[in-house]
Amino acid sequence: MRILAIAIATALFAVPAVALTVSDVDTDGDSLISFAEMAVSYPGLTEEAFADVDTSDDEFVDEDELAAALESGLIEEPVD
Numbered sequence: 001m002r003i004l005a006i007a008i009a010t011a012l013f014a015v016p017a018v019a020l021t022v023s024d025v026d027t028d029g030d031s032l033i034s035f036a037e038m039a040v041s042y043p044g045l046t047e048e049a050f051a052d053v054d055t056s057d058d059e060f061v062d063e064d065e066l067a068a069a070l071e072s073g074l075i076e077e078p079v080d
């Protein structure tokens with residue numbers, strides 16, 4: 001059991017790079033991130049950068065777009 005616990009702890013610490021989810025940024029609970037919501041977590045965010053993350057061009061960033069942007073390094077985990 002001790003080995004299993006260590007393995008789980010290691011796995012948890014191994015994936016902090018893609019830990020940010022839409023629910024962390026979404027403040028109105030619609031499961032989408034608007035520019036205004038994203039700017040709260042990323043104060044320096046420009047509309048151009050937001051448009052790069054919003055690959056479907058619908059003015060909202062969804063879970064897939066957020067994950068893709070984090071994975072490609074387009075955006076980083078907000079530091080707070």
Ligand SMILES: [Ca+2]
Nearest residue numbers: 054056058060
């Ligand atoms: Ca979108």
